[in-house]
Amino acid sequence: MRPARASVVVTALAVASSLSLAACGSDSLDSGGAKASSAAGSATAAASQAVDQALAAKVPAKIKQAGVLKVGSDASYAPNEFIGDDGKTVTGMDVDLFTAAAQKLGLKADFQNAEFPSIILGVTSGKFDVGVSSFTINDDRKQKVNMVQYFNAGTLWAVKKGNPKQVDPAKACGLKVGVQKGTVQIDDLTARSKKCTDGGQPAITQIVETEQSKVTADLSSGKVDAMAADSPITNYAVKQTNGQLEKVGELYDSAPYGIVVPKDQKDLADAIGGAFAALEKSGDYKKILEKWNNADGAVTEFPVNP
Known part of the structure; x- marks a missing residue:
């Protein structure tokens, strides 16, 4: 399993955009500075999810009021996250998974394309509510942010x-x-x-x-x-x-991927983990992975900072 994603760019088979091959993202937390990027919209998950009120109650009031989770994602990494056929919408396995999890929390996931090294800084600075971009869970990252396990690669x-x-x-x-x-x-x-x-x-x-x-x-x-x-x-x-x-x-x-959540928002991280657990229990988690031919990366537990 590659611990760094940052330096490799390749061409996807089904999309015109280039993508990083090495899974899991860079180990470095040095983002250098966030780059402004255009919002790429939200993809629709495989099936609409009913709100879990107990989990939704853990969502911070500011986010709950907005009804939207701003998601930083490097859309250059098919099939996990990449630009769709319309040339602007972020789509992929991670997008389907997290969109379904957000629906469990009564929220819409607004995926915004961003350069990979800028995403964690974007989360810690408040530009993004979460980061969803095939991040490997590691000790360096866990010192700065919460990470919710959701996949193994x-x-x-x-x-x-x-x-x-x-x-x-x-x-x-x-x-x-x-x-x-x-x-x-x-x-x-x-x-x-x-x-x-x-x-x-x-x-x-x-x-x-x-x-x-x-x-x-x-x-x-x-x-x-x-x-x-x-x-x-x-x-x-x-x-x-x-x-x-x-x-x-x-x-x-293999090593786990994690959703990036601000360090001071453990309740939100717990809620996201609970949403994934609910998707796993209902079978929708597996259906989404199967849609992207990645069922062999499924996990059965979704802890925060494993």
Whole structure:
């Protein structure tokens, strides 16, 4: 699992906008300064949610009166958050999940596109009420904000349909593996390859591309035997290639994503966690993940600052 999202930009398969491949966001809290960004509107979740009055009672009065949660999100990270076909609306898995959670609290989620490094600063300064942008939960962030666990991501491999090369990620010596430049998967493959050569077996050949779309194309064309990427990205590639690819092996090196909430608003964080728990209980949480082909990242608990 990559601990940093910040430096990698790739092209999504289904959208024209570029996106960061490495899941989970930067570990750094140094935002440098928030950049003004245009509001991208709110996406609609898979199903409208009834308000949970007990959870809604925990919402701060100012937010409850406004009826809206201002959400900072870097819409460059398909399928989790990206700009939709209309060229302005933020959409994606995280958007559907959080929109449904906000509805449980009797609120509308207003997603506003922002540069990733600026989002936490935007939350702590009051520009945004929350941040929803595939943030990895880590100790540095928990010192500044509350984080509500809602998803798990890790590394996941894909192969051509039917796995013609009989690829096993645990036995990858001698394979050609596609990977996107600047991702943690390069470190992973390098370590795996060293074990191969130390044991007298052939190295893993990394075919490195600048854009994830090219990595996926390399696999579809047979240029590589397999590809390795963050799990939401691999799942999305499998779905978008209409049966040309399939997942192989198990997700590994996983870590949780968290919703960013101001440090002084623990009640709001608890309410958001409760809303996700309610979605999990009703089955809507799983339905949304399945819609985005990411059910294998589901969690069953939604604690604050785990």
